[in-house]
Amino acid sequence: MLKTLLERRNFFKLVCGAGNEDPESVKRLVYTYAKAGCKVFDLSAEEEILAAAKEAQELSGMEDLCYCVSVGIKGDPHINKAQIDYDKCIKCGSCYKLCPNDAISEYIKVCESRCIGCGTCAKHCPKGAISMVEKDADVKSVLPYMVSNGVEILELHVTGQDKSDLDYKWSVINECNPKFASICIDRENLSNKGVILRIKEMLSQREPYTTIIQADGIPMSGSDDTYKTTLQAAAMAEIIQNAKLPIYLTVSGGTNSKTAELCSLCGIEYNGIAIGSWARKIVKPYLSRPDFWTNKLIQEEAVKVAKDLIEKSRYQH
Numbered sequence: 001m002l003k004t005l006l007e008r009r010n011f012f013k014l015v016c017g018a019g020n021e022d023p024e025s026v027k028r029l030v031y032t033y034a035k036a037g038c039k040v041f042d043l044s045a046e047e048e049i050l051a052a053a054k055e056a057q058e059l060s061g062m063e064d065l066c067y068c069v070s071v072g073i074k075g076d077p078h079i080n081k082a083q084i085d086y087d088k089c090i091k092c093g094s095c096y097k098l099c100p101n102d103a104i105s106e107y108i109k110v111c112e113s114r115c116i117g118c119g120t121c122a123k124h125c126p127k128g129a130i131s132m133v134e135k136d137a138d139v140k141s142v143l144p145y146m147v148s149n150g151v152e153i154l155e156l157h158v159t160g161q162d163k164s165d166l167d168y169k170w171s172v173i174n175e176c177n178p179k180f181a182s183i184c185i186d187r188e189n190l191s192n193k194g195v196i197l198r199i200k201e202m203l204s205q206r207e208p209y210t211t212i213i214q215a216d217g218i219p220m221s222g223s224d225d226t227y228k229t230t231l232q233a234a235a236m237a238e239i240i241q242n243a244k245l246p247i248y249l250t251v252s253g254g255t256n257s258k259t260a261e262l263c264s265l266c267g268i269e270y271n272g273i274a275i276g277s278w279a280r281k282i283v284k285p286y287l288s289r290p291d292f293w294t295n296k297l298i299q300e301e302a303v304k305v306a307k308d309l310i311e312k313s314r315y316q317h
């Protein structure tokens with residue numbers, strides 16, 4: 001099914017957050033977007049997160065869902081967690097108010113399992129009291145478990161500079177032999193030329209058309225629905241498209257309801273779109289309610305909002 005979705009350019013992936021290790025949050029997201037017609041879900045590489053997604057799948061009654069798990073190399077923001085230095089903190093509350101994933105409580109405590117490493121809190125802290133600390137996954141044990149439990153895509157975020165960590169994690173992914181490997185790449189540390197060289201080197205270990213390249217504009221930046229926010233994702237996709245590689249091309253990083261239209265205007269023939277921040281933000285008012293599981297009306301409203309985003313993300317000729 002995955003191949004068909006990609007070839008028909010009908011691939012929409014909900015990114016629950018590579019660092020989102022909160023099972024209840026993932027369960028609500030998967031349930032809502034599955035009901036709305038999403039078939040592919042990007043999860044943190046954690047056993048209990050996969051279990052939460054499968055529980056949501058059962059509740060939704062949707063049979064044909066695909067899962068992707070993401071891991072990052074050292075230096076990648078997706079594997080970061082916020083840490084507060086209380087000697088510097090003045091309890092101004094900015095971080096609590098700005099966190100997009102409710103990972104900071106009103107008592108200014110970070111809930112690590114909810115922190116997706118976006119860095120918004122650290123950027124806005126007036127006292128420089130927040131630092132981002134890496135939390136690495138044990139890929140050698142977790143990834144084989146994921147594949148043997150039905151995960152079809154293993155994704156590696158390769159924006160960091162640590163080449164030996166990249167080589168190690170990429171070789172583990174290839175040893176796991178997933179249906180598809182995915183390379184999520186942006187230009188934070190690499191030039192346009194450097195991006196293509198890195199992809200080509202990684203593809204030398206892959207059969208043609210068994211790899212998805214996820215062109216990442218600005219990771220985790222999709223907090224509003226403007227063309228400007230999605231511009232870098234389209235630009236990154238164009239660079240990869242021009243390299244004419246034997247891959248499937250998807251777009252992420254600042255993606256929103258304008259992405260399909262902008263890519264179409266720019267002549268980008270992408271195979272799919274992955275949306276994280278914006279997709280989570282628009283359903284948050286419904287999913288964060290304590291009565292979510294018992295209030296059918298709220299669930300229906302959330303599904304309607306999600307469906308609208310999936311519709312707008314369809315490939316436009």
Ligand code: SF4
Nearest residue numbers: 089090092093095125
């Ligand atoms: S933004 Fe910084 S100073 Fe303000 S509450 Fe958060 S950690 Fe403390």
Ligand code: SF4
Nearest residue numbers: 099115116118119121
């Ligand atoms: S703002 Fe981002 S980095 Fe900070 S706690 Fe929330 S999710 Fe984590």
